[in-house]
Amino acid sequence: MEFQASLALVAPELVLSLSGLALLLAAAWGGDKASRLISILAVAALVGAGFLAAPALCNGASGPDTLAFGGQVKVDAFAAFAKLLIYLAAAASLIVAPAFFERVKAMRAEYPVLVLFAAMGMGIMVSAADLVTLYIGLELNSLAAYVLAAFLRTDERSAEAGLKYFVLGALASGFLLYGMSLTYGFAGTTSFAGIHAALAGDMSKGALFGLVFVLSGLAFKISAAPFHMWTPDVYEGAPTPVTTFFASAPKVAAMALTMRVVVDAFGAQVQAWQQIVMIVALVSIVVGALGAIGQDNIKRLMAYSSINNVGFILIGLAAATQQGASAMLVYLAIYVAMTIGGFVAILMLKDANGEPVEQIAQIAGLSSHRKVLAVCLAMIMFSLAGIPPLFGFWGKFLVFQAAVQAGMVPLAAIGIAASVIGAFYYLKVVKVMYFDEPANVAVGKSDWAHQALLAICAIFISPLGYLLTGWLGGMADKAAAALYFVG
Amino acid sequence: MESLVVDLSQYLPILIFLVIALALSAAFVFLPMGVARLTGTHKPDAEKLSEYECGFPAFEDPRSQFDVRFYLVAILFIVFDLEAAFLFPWAVSLDMTGWPGWITMMVFLFELAIGLAYAWKKGALEWE
Numbered sequence: 001m002e003f004q005a006s007l008a009l010v011a012p013e014l015v016l017s018l019s020g021l022a023l024l025l026a027a028a029w030g031g032d033k034a035s036r037l038i039s040i041l042a043v044a045a046l047v048g049a050g051f052l053a054a055p056a057l058c059n060g061a062s063g064p065d066t067l068a069f070g071g072q073v074k075v076d077a078f079a080a081f082a083k084l085l086i087y088l089a090a091a092a093s094l095i096v097a098p099a100f101f102e103r104v105k106a107m108r109a110e111y112p113v114l115v116l117f118a119a120m121g122m123g124i125m126v127s128a129a130d131l132v133t134l135y136i137g138l139e140l141n142s143l144a145a146y147v148l149a150a151f152l153r154t155d156e157r158s159a160e161a162g163l164k165y166f167v168l169g170a171l172a173s174g175f176l177l178y179g180m181s182l183t184y185g186f187a188g189t190t191s192f193a194g195i196h197a198a199l200a201g202d203m204s205k206g207a208l209f210g211l212v213f214v215l216s217g218l219a220f221k222i223s224a225a226p227f228h229m230w231t232p233d234v235y236e237g238a239p240t241p242v243t244t245f246f247a248s249a250p251k252v253a254a255m256a257l258t259m260r261v262v263v264d265a266f267g268a269q270v271q272a273w274q275q276i277v278m279i280v281a282l283v284s285i286v287v288g289a290l291g292a293i294g295q296d297n298i299k300r301l302m303a304y305s306s307i308n309n310v311g312f313i314l315i316g317l318a319a320a321t322q323q324g325a326s327a328m329l330v331y332l333a334i335y336v337a338m339t340i341g342g343f344v345a346i347l348m349l350k351d352a353n354g355e356p357v358e359q360i361a362q363i364a365g366l367s368s369h370r371k372v373l374a375v376c377l378a379m380i381m382f383s384l385a386g387i388p389p390l391f392g393f394w395g396k397f398l399v400f401q402a403a404v405q406a407g408m409v410p411l412a413a414i415g416i417a418a419s420v421i422g423a424f425y426y427l428k429v430v431k432v433m434y435f436d437e438p439a440n441v442a443v444g445k446s447d448w449a450h451q452a453l454l455a456i457c458a459i460f461i462s463p464l465g466y467l468l469t470g471w472l473g474g475m476a477d478k479a480a481a482a483l484y485f486v487g
Numbered sequence: 488m489e490s491l492v493v494d495l496s497q498y499l500p501i502l503i504f505l506v507i508a509l510a511l512s513a514a515f516v517f518l519p520m521g522v523a524r525l526t527g528t529h530k531p532d533a534e535k536l537s538e539y540e541c542g543f544p545a546f547e548d549p550r551s552q553f554d555v556r557f558y559l560v561a562i563l564f565i566v567f568d569l570e571a572a573f574l575f576p577w578a579v580s581l582d583m584t585g586w587p588g589w590i591t592m593m594v595f596l597f598e599l600a601i602g603l604a605y606a607w608k609k610g611a612l613e614w615e
Contacts, residue, residue: 003587021601028608 006068009075010127012049012083016120019045020113027109035109036098042112043091046119050087053123056080057475062482071191072130079127081329081479082256085336086126089248090119092340092453096347097241099447103354106152115245118144122253129264131180131190134257138176138221141250142169148245149238161237168230172220179213182206183265192264200268211266215276218261221254224280224314225287228307232291235303240356243299244343247306248336255313255332259325262317263483270320278318278411282418284311289421297358298346301425302339305384308422309335312386315415316399319406326480327402330472331395334461338383338392341457345377348454350444357442360429365438373446376458378430383461385426386419391465398473559611570599 007014023038023045030038056066057080066076094112101107121140128134146169150162184190186207187198199207216227223231235243262273288308295301313335316328349357349366357363367374383392396419403412459465523529538545577584577592584591606612 021598024605025601028605 006073009066009068010073012053013120013123015045015049015052016116016123019048020116020120023116024110024113027113030109032108035107035111038109039094039098039112042116043094045116046087046091046094049119049123050084053080053083053087057084057478060478060482062485066482067129071193072133073124073127074129075127076479076485077482078256078260078479079123081475082126082252082332083123085252085333086119086122086249089252089336089340090115090245092344093241093245093248095449095453096244096344099450100239100241100347100356101151104152104155106154108151111148111151114144114148118148118245119249122249125253126256126260128257128260129192131184131192131195131265134261135173135177135180137253138257139173141253142173145169145246145250148242149234151242152239155239157237158239161234164230164237165234168220172217172227174217175213175220176217179210179215179217182210183214184210186210192261195265196267199266203269203272208272211269211272212276214261215258215273215280218254218258219280222251222258222310223303223307224310225284225307226280228284228287231307232295232300232303235306236297236299236358240299240343240347243302244340244347247302247339247343251306251310251339252332252336255310255328259317259328259483263325274318274320277314278408281311281314281318282411282414284308284314285415285418285422286311289418289425292422292425295425296360298349298360298363298429299358301360301429302342302346305342305422305426306339309384312396312399312415312419315403315411318411319402319408321402321406322480322484323405324399324402325483326473326476327395327398329476329479330398333472333476334383334391334395334465337457337460338380341376341454341461342380342384344450344454344457345373345380348373348446348450349442350446351441352443354444360432362439362441363429364432364436365440366433366442368438369440369443373454374433376454378433379458379461381426381429385423387423389463391461391463394466394469556614563606563611566599566602570596 019041023041026034026038026041055061056075057077060077061080062076062078066074066079068075094115097111098107101111118141121137121142121144124133124137125141126137128137146162146166149165150159152158153162180190183195186204187195189195189198203211220227220230235246238246262277266273284307288304288306288311292301292304292308295304309331313328313331316324316331318324319327346358347356349363351357351362366377379390383390386393386396400412400416403409403415460468573595574592577588581588
C-alpha cells in the first residue's frame with residue numbers, strides 16, 4: 001500500500017514527533033526535576049532517528065522510490081546526509097545544555113522537547129519536494145527556535161534575542177511566502193518537479209520576482225549578507241547552548257533547503273539564480289570578515305564568522321555543478337564540527353564563580369592557566385580561517401576547486417583574497433590567548449560532557465580528519481548525485 | 488498542464504484599482520493637512536494637542552500594561568478555534584477523503600489533545 005510505504009520513508013520524523021509528544025507529557029508531569037532524564041531520552045530519540053535515516057544515504061537512494069505522500073516529500077540520500085548532520089548538531093546542543101542552565105536554575109524539561117520538534121521540522125525542510133512541505137518544515141523549526149532563543153526569559157538579552165529573531169524571522173517568512181505565491185502563480189503548481197517543468201525555456205518577469213523573493217527569504221534563514229543583520233544580536237543574546245544549536249543545525253537545514261530549491265525547482269533557470277548566489281556569497285564573505293574585526297564579544301565574533309563561512313559554502317552553490325554540491329556538503333559537515341567545537345569551548349570559558357566569560361579581553365593569556373582549552377580554541381580558530389594542516393582548509397579547498405572547474409576563476413580568486421581578511425580576526429583571538437598578559441579570569445572548572453564533546457570536535461578538525469576525506473567525500477558524492485538525479 | 492502561462496492583462500483592472508486607491512487615500516490624508524497649513528488655521532496649543540476623552544481630562548495613559556494571562560487565553564482560544572475551522576471542511580468532504588482522511592484528522596486531534604493536557608497540567612487554564 002502506498003500510504004504504508006510513505007510512512008516507512010518518513011520513519012525518522014515519526015520517531016521524533018512521537019517521542020517529542022511523549023516527552024512533552026513527561027515534561028508536564030515529571031516537572032523540571034526530570035529534565036536530565038528527558039534530555040537523555042531526547043538524545044536517544046535523535047540517535048534512533050539517525051539510524052533510521054542513515055540507510056538512505058548508504059544506499060545512495062534517489063529517484064521515484066524516495067517520493068512519499070504523492071510527491072510531497074523526497075527522502076533521498078541528499079536529505080539523509082543533511083538529516084544526519086542536523087541530528088548530530090541537535091544532540092550536541094542537548095548534551096551541553098544541562099550544565100549551563102542548571103547553574104542559573106533555568107533548566108526546564110521543555111528544552112529537549114523544543115529541540116526535538118525543531119530537529120523534526122528541519123528534517124521536513126531538507127526532504128521537501130513541494131513548496132507547501134517546505135513551508136511547514138520551516139515554520140515547525142522556526143517556531144521552536146523563537147522560543148529557544150528566549151529560553152532564559154528573565155534575562156533581558158535572551159528575551160531581546162527571542163523577540164528580534166521572531167520579528168525578523170516572521171518578516172523572512174513573509175518574503176518567502178510572497179515569493180512562493182508568485183512562483184505558484186506563474187508555474188501553476190507547488191511541486192518542485194512541476195515548477196521545473198513549467199519554467200523550462202523562457203522565464204517570465206513574474207516568475208523571476210518569485211525566485212528573487214524565495215531566495216531572499218532563504219538567505220535570511222542561512223544568515224547570508226545582506227540579510228544577516230539579526231545574526232550577531234541573536235547569537236549574542238541567546239543562551240550559549242541555544243546559540244550552539246542555531247549556528248549548526250538550522251544552518252545545515254536552510255542551506256540544504258536552498259540547494260534543493262534552486263536545483264530541483266529552479267534548475268532550468270540556472271542563469272537567473274547563479275548571479276544572485278554569486279553576489280550573496282561574495283557579500284557574505286566580505287561582510288563576515290570586516291564585521292568581525294571590531295567585535296569584543298566572542299559570541300558576536302562567532303556570528304560574523306558564521307556569516308563568513310556561509311559565504312564560502314555558497315561559492316559551491318554558485319558553481320551550479322554536482323561537484324559543487326558535493327563540496328558544499330563536505331564543507332557543511334566540517335563547519336558543523338568547527339561550530340560545535342567553538343561554542344563548546346566558549347561554554348567552557350567560566351570565571352571562578354562559574355559565570356560565563358564572553359569578552360575576548362577576558363581570555364587574555366588563557367594558554368597560561370587552561371592549556372588544553374587554549375589549544376583547542378586556537379585549533380578551531382585556525383580551522384575556521386582555513387589554514388592548511390587543519391580540516392577547515394579541506395572544505396574551502398573543495399569549494400574553490402568546484403568553482404574553478406566550473407570556470408569561475410574570478411569568483412574563486414576574490415573569495416580566497418577575502419579569506420585573508422578573515423584570517424586577521426581569527427588570529428587576533430589566538431594572539432590574545434597566547435601572547436597577552438594573563439587576565440586570569442577564565443579559571444572555572446568545566447563539565448566532563450563539554451570536555452568530551454570538545455575533544456571529539458578537536459580530533460575531527462585536526463589533521464587526523466584527513467583520514468576521513470575519502471569516506472566523507474564518498475557520502476557527499478552520493479548525496480549530491482541524488483540531488484542532481486534526473487529521472 | 489494547460490493554461491500555465493498566465494495572461495497578466497486580465498489583472499490590469501486590479502492594478503488600476505490599486506493605483507487609484509493609493510492615490511485617493513493619500514490625497515484624503517495629505518490634502519486636508521496641506522489646506523489647513525495654507526489657510527492659516529494651523530495654530531496648535533497645549534489644549535488642542537491634549538487627548539480628548541468625552542470631555543474629561545484623560546484618566547490615565549492609554550498604553551497601560553495588561554496581564555500576560557489574557558494573551559495566554561487568547562492564544563489557546565485561537566488554537567481551538569482553528570481546530571474547529573479545520574473540522575468543518577473535513578466533515579463535509581469525508582466521503583471523498585475516506586479512511587486516510589479520518590485517520591489523519593484523528594491524529595491531528597490527538598496531538599491537540601496532548602497540547603491541551605500539557606497546558607492544563609502546567610496550569611495555563613487557571614486564572615490564579
